[in-house]
Amino acid sequence: MTTWTDVISYVRTRYEVLEETDGWLRFRLDTDGDRTQQVAVHHVPAGDADGVAWVEISSPVGRADAIDPRRLLELAGTSLVGGAAIVDGVALLKHTLPLEDLSVREEFERPMTLLVARADELEDELTRGDRY
Template identity: 40%
Template sequence: MATWRELVQYVREEYEVISSSDDEIRILFNFEEFDEDDERTQVVIVAREVLDAKHEWVQIASPVGTADKVDLRALLTEIGQSSIACGAAIMGDHVVLRHSLPLKDLDIHEFTDPLELLAGTADQIEEMFFGGDNY
């Protein structure tokens, strides 16, 4: 997989798409596919980013809650101790977990493994710090 179009086609075939635009596709990651007893879901945003007007990257991000309703130090400490596949950022009003990968010569496992890890971590962080399943 080497193009944004190929990645979008793969995502459309493998995941439940809830919205899309030219440079972004949003999916509803369903944990029930991996565990029949888990009815939780997580919104995951897959976006095309261009670095220095020439290098294409794919960013995987998932909102976990609003920044004004959380102890950011505790949240960042937890992410630092429990995650290897994502970092945290504030985008707009929301805390998001995100991971970025170069699109050129991207192997599908270099995309799916971090996506699954990020979705699972985001779901756990959301439940732990925000007490729900809103995203």
């Protein structure tokens, strides 16, 4: 059985953690060229959902008030993983995975990498910047 501690350990050994609490981590990944992209991984305890603990991966695209949300939804609709959301004024892509029996290497790393790459592409297209 995979635990939140397993996910934290996996991230810490592979990435430079920028910020961390008991329930989430924020770190940065290199993307194409000289670009980078922030990613946050949140723990959703079993009591908060359907009796199963979850891991939520999210990556910002831009300030919600600075992008066209309709265009974001259209572009996010072509993504293999994740969906678009606005949280605290930030547009982002996010993807959620059940924690139990999670293969951290395959079922966490692959969707995270795909999500982060797509969020960076959307950030570039919608903002022409690399803030996140």
